[in-house]
Amino acid sequence: MNEQKQHIIEIAFAQFRQYGFKNITMDDISRSAGVSKKTLYELFSDKDELVLESVKFMLNQNQCETDLAMNASKHAVEQIVHVLNLMEKMVRGLNMVCYMDLQRHYADAFRYLQEHKESYLYRCIADNLKRGIHEGLYREDIDVDIITRFRMESALLAFQYNVFPQEKYETVKVNFQIFTNYMYGIASLKGHKLITQYLQKYVKA
Numbered sequence: 001m002n003e004q005k006q007h008i009i010e011i012a013f014a015q016f017r018q019y020g021f022k023n024i025t026m027d028d029i030s031r032s033a034g035v036s037k038k039t040l041y042e043l044f045s046d047k048d049e050l051v052l053e054s055v056k057f058m059l060n061q062n063q064c065e066t067d068l069a070m071n072a073s074k075h076a077v078e079q080i081v082h083v084l085n086l087m088e089k090m091v092r093g094l095n096m097v098c099y100m101d102l103q104r105h106y107a108d109a110f111r112y113l114q115e116h117k118e119s120y121l122y123r124c125i126a127d128n129l130k131r132g133i134h135e136g137l138y139r140e141d142i143d144v145d146i147i148t149r150f151r152m153e154s155a156l157l158a159f160q161y162n163v164f165p166q167e168k169y170e171t172v173k174v175n176f177q178i179f180t181n182y183m184y185g186i187a188s189l190k191g192h193k194l195i196t197q198y199l200q201k202y203v204k205a
Contacts, residue, residue: 005043008033013054017094021051021101021109052109055102059116062090066124076132077183077191081198083124084179091158091175096166099159117152125151129186137191147186154178 011033015024026047030037044050069082102110125148132138157163158175183195 004035004039008035008040008043009050009053009057012050013057016051016054017058017098020095020097021054022097022105026050048106048108051102051106052112055109055112059113059120062086063120070124070128075135075194076128076137077194077198079128079131080183081195083128084176087155087175087179088172091171094159094171096159096161096164096171099156100161121152121155122148132186132191137188137194138186139188142186151182154182 008029012024012029015028015032026037026040029050030040033040044053065086066083069086070079073079073082102113126144129138129142129144129147133140133142133144155178157178158171164171164174180195180199183199184192187195
């Protein structure tokens with residue numbers, strides 16, 4: 001991908017995440033990126049393609065950061081707390097209408113998001129559960145497939161505007177509450193103590 005195209009994708013994503021996918025027009029992106037509409041349409045056939053490329057950019061960026069955090073962690077609990085930190089970073093400044101916009105108006109981008117969830121996200125959660133069970137930090141009676149799917153769906157709750165509208169709920173707080181309840185739910189007694197220690201440090205940080 002050439003540098004100009006990559007630059008436009010990054011500019012577009014920054015606007016989309018702040019205002020939503022539907023509210024930003026190709027004219028807005030053209031002005032912000034400092035390119036003509038003709039150039040914009042030479043690089044992207046339509047707005048749908050640019051939205052798709054922006055979603056790919058976001059997920060690739062998040063995947064790289066997640067992989068680094070997962071590989072650098074000493075144990076399963078540290079992995080999951082690092083992921084919580086990454087999620088908080090992603091949520092800050094993100095307009096919650098983004099998820100609804102994708103569902104309603106951008107089928108290709110939403111399909112890509114769902115496929116990413118079913119492949120990469122599923123594998124990350126399942127691997128963390130298996131590691132935690134092996135390390136004695138998570139409960140041995142966990143059904144990995146069921147709890148992985150539960151976690152995937154519960155992770156999206158914080159992004160659903162109709163459930164937690166931003167004018168009433170602080171998204172970072174919603175995400176933290178959902179995440180910590182999941183963590184304690186899967187924990188063994190040993191894991192519970194370790195999670196508490198890590199979260200106390202996390203809250204103070």
